[in-house]
Amino acid sequence: MTDDELIWRIAGGSGDGIDSTSQNFAKALMRSGLDIFTHRHYPSRIRGGHTYVEIRAAGHEVQSRGDGYNFLLALGDSFARNPKEEAVYGDEEIKPLSENLDELREGGVIVYDSGLLEEDDVAELDLDERAEENDWHVFPINLRGMAKEHGREVMRNTAGVGVTAALLEMDLEHIENLMTDAMSGDVLEANLSILRDAYKMAQEEYEFEHDVRAPTGEHDEEQVLVSGSNAIAYGAIDEGCRFIAGYPMTPWTDVFTIMTQNLPKMGGISEQVEDEIAAAALAVGASHAGAKAMSGSSGGGFALMSEPLGLAEMTETPLVLVESMRAGPSTGMPTKPEQADLEHVLYTSQGDSQRVVFAPGNIEEAYDQTRMAFHVAYEYQIPTILIYDQKLSGENKNVDESFFDREPNPTLGSTLTEEELKEAAHEASGKFMRFQSDPDETENGVSPRSLPGQKGGRYLASGNEHWPSGHIAEDPDNRVLQMDRRKRKIESIRRELDEEHDSQQTYFGDEDADLGIITWGSQQGTVEEAVERLNDNGHSVKGIGVSDMMPFPEGEMTEFLESVDEALVVEMNASAQFRGLLQKELGRYGPKLTSMLKYNGNPFEPGEIVEGFEIRLGGDSAEPTAQVRFEPAAGD
Amino acid sequence: MSAFNAIGEEREIDRDEFTPGNEPQPTWCPGCGDFGVLKALKQALPEVGRNPEEVLTVTGIGCSGKLNSYLDSYGFHTIHGRSLPVARAAKLANPELEVVAAGGDGDGYGIGGNHLIHTARENHDMTYIVFNNEVFGLTKGQTSPTSPKGHKSKTQPSGSAKTPIRPLSQSLNAGAGYIARTAAVNPNQAKEIIKEAIEYDGFAHIDFLTQCPTWNKDAKQYVPYIDIQESDDYEHDTTDREEAARMMFETENKLYEGEVLTGRYYVDDESPSYQAEKTALGEMPDEPLVERYFDDDYEWERSYDLLERHK
Ligand SMILES: Cc1ncc(C[n+]2csc(CCOP(=O)(O)OP(=O)(O)O)c2C)c(N)n1
Ligand code: SF4
Numbered sequence: 017m018t019d020d021e022l023i024w025r026i027a028g029g030s031g032d033g034i035d036s037t038s039q040n041f042a043k044a045l046m047r048s049g050l051d052i053f054t055h056r057h058y059p060s061r062i063r064g065g066h067t068y069v070e071i072r073a074a075g076h077e078v079q080s081r082g083d084g085y086n087f088l089l090a091l092g093d094s095f096a097r098n099p100k101e102e103a104v105y106g107d108e109e110i111k112p113l114s115e116n117l118d119e120l121r122e123g124g125v126i127v128y129d130s131g132l133l134e135e136d137d138v139a140e141l142d143l144d145e146r147a148e149e150n151d152w153h154v155f156p157i158n159l160r161g162m163a164k165e166h167g168r169e170v171m172r173n174t175a176g177v178g179v180t181a182a183l184l185e186m187d188l189e190h191i192e193n194l195m196t197d198a199m200s201g202d203v204l205e206a207n208l209s210i211l212r213d214a215y216k217m218a219q220e221e222y223e224f225e226h227d228v229r230a231p232t233g234e235h236d237e238e239q240v241l242v243s244g245s246n247a248i249a250y251g252a253i254d255e256g257c258r259f260i261a262g263y264p265m266t267p268w269t270d271v272f273t274i275m276t277q278n279l280p281k282m283g284g285i286s287e288q289v290e291d292e293i294a295a296a297a298l299a300v301g302a303s304h305a306g307a308k309a310m311s312g313s314s315g316g317g318f319a320l321m322s323e324p325l326g327l328a329e330m331t332e333t334p335l336v337l338v339e340s341m342r343a344g345p346s347t348g349m350p351t352k353p354e355q356a357d358l359e360h361v362l363y364t365s366q367g368d369s370q371r372v373v374f375a376p377g378n379i380e381e382a383y384d385q386t387r388m389a390f391h392v393a394y395e396y397q398i399p400t401i402l403i404y405d406q407k408l409s410g411e412n413k414n415v416d417e418s419f420f421d422r423e424p425n426p427t428l429g430s431t432l433t434e435e436e437l438k439e440a441a442h443e444a445s446g447k448f449m450r451f452q453s454d455p456d457e458t459e460n461g462v463s464p465r466s467l468p469g470q471k472g473g474r475y476l477a478s479g480n481e482h483w484p485s486g487h488i489a490e491d492p493d494n495r496v497l498q499m500d501r502r503k504r505k506i507e508s509i510r511r512e513l514d515e516e517h518d519s520q521q522t523y524f525g526d527e528d529a530d531l532g533i534i535t536w537g538s539q540q541g542t543v544e545e546a547v548e549r550l551n552d553n554g555h556s557v558k559g560i561g562v563s564d565m566m567p568f569p570e571g572e573m574t575e576f577l578e579s580v581d582e583a584l585v586v587e588m589n590a591s592a593q594f595r596g597l598l599q600k601e602l603g604r605y606g607p608k609l610t611s612m613l614k615y616n617g618n619p620f621e622p623g624e625i626v627e628g629f630e631i632r633l634g635g636d637s638a639e640p641t642a643q644v645r646f647e648p649a650a651g652d
Numbered sequence: 653m654s655a656f657n658a659i660g661e662e663r664e665i666d667r668d669e670f671t672p673g674n675e676p677q678p679t680w681c682p683g684c685g686d687f688g689v690l691k692a693l694k695q696a697l698p699e700v701g702r703n704p705e706e707v708l709t710v711t712g713i714g715c716s717g718k719l720n721s722y723l724d725s726y727g728f729h730t731i732h733g734r735s736l737p738v739a740r741a742a743k744l745a746n747p748e749l750e751v752v753a754a755g756g757d758g759d760g761y762g763i764g765g766n767h768l769i770h771t772a773r774e775n776h777d778m779t780y781i782v783f784n785n786e787v788f789g790l791t792k793g794q795t796s797p798t799s800p801k802g803h804k805s806k807t808q809p810s811g812s813a814k815t816p817i818r819p820l821s822q823s824l825n826a827g828a829g830y831i832a833r834t835a836a837v838n839p840n841q842a843k844e845i846i847k848e849a850i851e852y853d854g855f856a857h858i859d860f861l862t863q864c865p866t867w868n869k870d871a872k873q874y875v876p877y878i879d880i881q882e883s884d885d886y887e888h889d890t891t892d893r894e895e896a897a898r899m900m901f902e903t904e905n906k907l908y909e910g911e912v913l914t915g916r917y918y919v920d921d922e923s924p925s926y927q928a929e930k931t932a933l934g935e936m937p938d939e940p941l942v943e944r945y946f947d948d949d950y951e952w953e954r955s956y957d958l959l960e961r962h963k
Contacts, residue, residue: 043963240962250955258941259745282953283937283944285744285930290770294737297730301741304728305708305749306942309741327731417959424952428945434657447672467942468708468726468742468749469656476720478729479713487676488721488729 021074027112028091030067037173038069044190045073049233054412055081060350066111075233079541083623084119089176092132110137131160153226178214184230238417244408245270247379251386256426258284259309261298265317267409268340292317296324306467312338315357326365331477332397341405352617353406356589372400373565377540379413394429407619408538430464437472449484450475453497461504510567525558532583533559546625568601577605590615611647655946658705659748665698685862688836696846710739712755714790716783733763736771746940754781758788761797772826777925779849779856785864793867800908818904829854829920835861854925880915
């Protein structure tokens with residue numbers, strides 16, 4: 017475990033400003049040149065309940081939340097303490113200090129608000145003994161009192177940040193600047209004086225025997241702190257998406273909100289509608305009429321989108337949907353991540369229906385693959401789905417600002433202009449042949465479209481099977497021609513992805529290794545870090561984060577699986593859905609695969625994967641301690 | 653120059669343009685009321701000066717959903733019950749299109765009932781024609797939301813225990829701006845009502861009575877009808893919400909008693925359409941959104957310009 021990093025956890029009552037405080041602190045750390053990764057944990061409740069945010073900051077690149085933490089700023093749960101509140105929250109008052117305390121690393125630091133946490137409650141925790149055992153350094157500080165002195169009790173967060181900065185021997189400059197940018201007037205003044213007083217007090221009154229300090233780092237470029245949801249929204253904007261329709265559902269709501277806040281300012285349209293069936297149907301309608309459109313949801317809402325999804329496919333209307341997974345079935349655990357909607361997304365909707373599915377593995381990929389999803393949808397007139405989860409949606413990471421410095425691409429793909437329509441092949445009938453089926457004319461499966469209002473392009477788009485003209489048809493020969501053409505699109509997309517773009521899959525680790533780890537989606541960064549550690553520990557391991565779910569990257573996966581003797585397939589669900597896909601596409605490699613699954617509502621930590629690897633593939637025979645399950649290869 | 657030259661083109665429009673010779677012939681049963689809607693629409697569109705290429709008809713599934721298979725304009729034959737959300741969005745993306753949605757009573761009042769409430773409430777600028785034959789046609793005669801109480805069918809063998817829906821009262825309550833009922837047996841009125849609905853700036857809901865001789869032989873109630881605008885007995889102020897509500901309540905009762913009142917029931921000449929409201933809030937583009945994709949000079953905003961707050 018490297019200690020040249022800070023994993024700072026701020027814990028308290030939700031609604032207490034944990035989010036904004038941590039966001040600012042993360043930015044301050046980023047501005048001091050560090051790499052940042054944030055992880056947010058919150059219960060499915062509006063007010064009250066225990067919530068925390070972790071900020072991992074290091075002088076080296078960070079791809080995951082890391083293992084455990086080494087600095088805890090425990091605020092009390094003010095809501096649970098409100099005597100007027102009737103709900104019973106059990107021991108939640110003390111939770112910010114007690115929950116997951118085992119994960120505090122040896123030598124770690126605890127600051128708790130002695131103004132909010134009762135002495136009796138704290139005594140129950142045997143904190144002193146445990147501190148001694150683990151070499152923890154405990155600082156009970158009356159943060160509430162300090163804030164109160166300035167007449168602003170709610171600003172105890174700021175006092176906590178001031179104390180933190182002192183204990184970590186940080187410069188206050190970046191924090192002060194951020195406060196100055198974000199606030200003004202009395203509020204700013206009060207915050208600044210609380211911050212400075214707390215800082216000074218800690219410096220003067222405590223001895224810094226602990227080893228945890230703010231790491232040092234240096235970025236050579238301007239950095240921005242963005243979330244996965246930001247990256248998706250920004251990818252869509254840069255690809256010219258100016259229409260979004262949705263219905264709120266955690267965690268998709270973040271993308272919906274970001275788009276809604278920006279689109280109208282850009283002359284775009286956002287619609288919150290009656291349900292998810294309508295939301296996807298609106299995206300289809302807008303796209304049919306010639307706008308670049310998207311919709312999305314989480315699993316439950318996506319279930320409702322199944323029919324409009326099929327309609328888009330049959331009418332060959334470009335459509336981009338995003339699906340942000342959370343734990344299911346049904347309403348499941350609304351604020352907890354899981355990767356269990358893969359099969360839902362791959363196979364939902366009736367018939368031999370086909371769509372393109374990408375699963376970005378990190379924040380940069382979320383941006384790139386959103387752009388790719390639009391490109392493919394509009395070029396090939398097919399629904400594309402970006403599948404991600406609550407983890408990727410809500411985590412923040414620093415990215416070079418220049419990463420976003422790219423050209424917009426607002427093209428409508430295979431859509432004709434009125435001039436082109438004049439030349440389109442429809443002399444014989446005098447009618448535009450929207451769904452050309454001749455294999456010679458439509459090698460890649462695409463038959464260019466016209467838009468309502470264009471001269472010379474009128475046609476009927478029907479969700480029923482249709483003739484090239486668009487009219488409903490049940491003719492067997494036509495059916496086969498149209499079906500084959502639509503299927504050709506998937507093959508052409510695979511070809512384009514293979515030939516014209518760098519692989520969307522991410523490779524890491526030791527190229528010559530005989531053992532591998534395979535993962536998909538949001539677990540990629542964590543696995544990347546685990547592979548790095550395994551190689552540092554003397555193993556020889558390679559890893560791959562797979563992003564193309566459909567069409568499946570058959571060539572690349574064959575190559576990877578050929579090159580290893582065994583591989584661990586890491587995913588966050590109970591039914592090994594991605595391994596199921598591997599098995600379906602490349603069943604002959606089945607015996608090489610062992611699944612490592614976690615589905616308790618928390619994402620993997622790199623240490624768990626290291627441990628899992630060592631137990632299953634690395635020759636160790638211990639039982640796993642983490643909350644993970646193994647599912648060995650078929651016949652094992 | 654616009655990328656959509658068919659829109660707003662000034663010329664004499666021949667009714668036959670909506671029916672080129674090689675179109676598929678309707679597969680509706682002989683005597684089906686659906687022919688009446690098709691005919692009225694084909695007559696109304698040229699009379700309001702719309703050419704086939706600036707019209708987008710969006711239908712659901714059912715016998716009624718085939719409307720645009722026999723009408724040569726831009727058409728979108730969607731899925732059962734979902735014509736309205738598709739139509740709404742097409743109109744938002746390109747407000748210069750003439751958008752007409754249509755479907756059956758099962759389609760519009762059953763499976764798509766939720767969308768109707770919300771489209772009416774938002775008062776989208778479009779026309780919605782519901783082919784009300786008081787029965788499911790395409791799936792062979794099952795009881796629909798407008799079938800009268802006691803209606804017997806294979807799925808309600810003892811007769812329906814359900815009170816039929818009052819679609820027009822419901823739309824009025826929800827906020828639709830233009831509400832009318834007409835009937836296939838009254839072609840002149842039907843055409844006039846459709847013309848008014850198309851020209852109305854807001855959500856126009858027409859409950860169009862269409863007989864289904866195949867599955868609903870007993871439905872004699874479509875004859876005789878009384879045109880309330882023509883009859884002295886039914887004077888009411890169509891711009892008055894309360895009077896309209898009373899009138900609709902009365903007519904929706906009478907529908908099942910064998911006397912059918914048709915005509916224009918309500919015209920809200922004050923409330924702005926959804927598009928107008930959204931424009932006033934600064935949430936609609938000044939020009940049709942779609943045009944922009946054809947404008948090579950348009951400066952597209954970039955996410956890069958939004959990064960300030962992430963620093
Ligand atoms: C989701 C879905 N459910 C059911 C059907 C089957 N279906 C097709 S048409 C129809 C009823 C049509 O009745 P109505 O809307 O009154 O139209 P009509 O045929 O009478 O014109 C039904 C239930 C379907 N196509 N899709
Ligand atoms: S079944 Fe009824 S509604 Fe359908 S075409 Fe025949 S008559 Fe018309």
